[in-house]
Amino acid sequence: MSDGGEFGYIARRLAPLAGKGALGLLDDAALIEPPAGERLLVSADTLVAGRHFLIEDGLRLAARRALRVNLSDLAAMAARPLGYLCCVTWPDEASDSDRAAFAEGLAEDQALFGVSLLGGDTTRGPGPLTITITVLGSAPAGKAVLRSGAQPGDVLLVTGAIGDGRLGLQAALGELDIDADEARALRQRYRLPDPRLEAGKALQRFANAAVDVSDGLIADAGHLALASGLALDIDLEAVRLSDAARSWRVRRPDPVVATAWLASGGDDYELACAVAPADVEGFMAACQAVDLPATPLGAFSHGKGVSTRWGAEPVKVDRAGFTHF
């Protein structure tokens, strides 16, 4: 902290966002106490303008996206969010109204997700707007869900719809041949992901392992397999798509290649989970009870690596692209 402008900004815009433990943002650190019997979880992610979000979407959406991407990490561990620290490096050309819009976006999503600002830092730099958010959450002792808990025979279940993140970014960049309403829906899914915090209870009760889909379904489900020391088989034909994504796919020459492309894109912020076969029905019902569909896509087994198929037909997905036989 070094200029009066920062103190003014904190007092006017950020202090109203401060919650319990934040000490009014006046102190060097915040005091955190997880609810009795709960363990604290902490995660941090950085978003750089032009790389992880589109500055053209405005500062309000930038703030909300940054907060949601971080909340998604808590969702993946079946934690509920408590609060967050927000460190922003503003480009020199940022205006007061940019900063005001950013604080408004935080305020809006704080109310939606029941979190408050605990601290952070405001700096300036010659680079693009860079946002680092640290989220703190809690879960009952022993109930946080790790990536490494998948068991041989567990079913891979994925919440919501896959591929809207990638399509939404393409739509936002104007690179998608799709009708205007669908483009708008997809853009919105990219801009404002929905962290699947509502799946927390279902995960705590039924899931052996979970991860959020930020790098792409195949990659992130692969992280579950790798962390658990298992192999994973994924049926791409079973991947659930949104109406807009289905409408896009139907006009592709090859639905298999198109689906593999969607399952290799990032930014969906759905959850991929490992659930014992006997618990699949319970997990799906618990998700459905919070209006979140969960779809079985494959299974974990002894071995290593991820294999993909389209129904019975093997599909090869690698960095070079997608081929099927």
Added chain:
Amino acid sequence: MSDGGEFGYIARRLAPLAGKGALGLLDDAALIEPPAGERLLVSADTLVAGRHFLIEDGLRLAARRALRVNLSDLAAMAARPLGYLCCVTWPDEASDSDRAAFAEGLAEDQALFGVSLLGGDTTRGPGPLTITITVLGSAPAGKAVLRSGAQPGDVLLVTGAIGDGRLGLQAALGELDIDADEARALRQRYRLPDPRLEAGKALQRFANAAVDVSDGLIADAGHLALASGLALDIDLEAVRLSDAARSWRVRRPDPVVATAWLASGGDDYELACAVAPADVEGFMAACQAVDLPATPLGAFSHGKGVSTRWGAEPVKVDRAGFTHF
């Protein structure tokens, strides 16, 4: 996270730094449990190359400085550090050896301060290297020291020596007329501040309020006064200087102006504390017991604002500069 390079870097360079609760850096969040009976504290600061550190000092020092600046925030609250999350946005031109040196710097200071890596994020951006560290620490319930606790009559005590941060930056920029040994000592103080964690017990036992001196002694001690709703009087003549700073001051035309300049510079990372008159001797002895001098510089009183003097002579310090009568 989006490229194989990042995963390789995490596995090779960062995973060895991971500690208890970090889950091998494989999960979306870290699990934190403060020691029994203790409360958790969390703080985050961003350092931008060229603004908050000199990239010419190398990546090892950048990492260590970033960690220490954050640990200083825990020191100010009388907390002991538990671990940290490290989010780095690397410029595109950063090399593997830059990243290796950065991880080496973290490893070196982890060992010195007894902390471990809990998580974070590795991103790329077109701007300068930007480091955001979130530190977690703990203090016994009710023992964390806030800025707002100063009482009328409390004495302002400051650890260590003031002004080396500002002189050290000038020396590093080659803008200081001083002999080579002294310049080296000052540069080192700027590059590698010493977070005053060793003062924790003294603070917990004797201090009503504390802050770390990152913006400058006068400004930060003023934060104590403001947060506590009090006025503060500072005797600049009593400010303790290092040998190198004294040697610099003796060649200045006006020691009062020179001292005010030192007390208005940042980056000292000493602690400024409010201590009741009856506890001053105890506080100083407890600091001395950990080889840290503490110097009384003034007193808090009813009212508002910070006044400075040189012995009995009032000194006016404002943004425009320093004048004395």
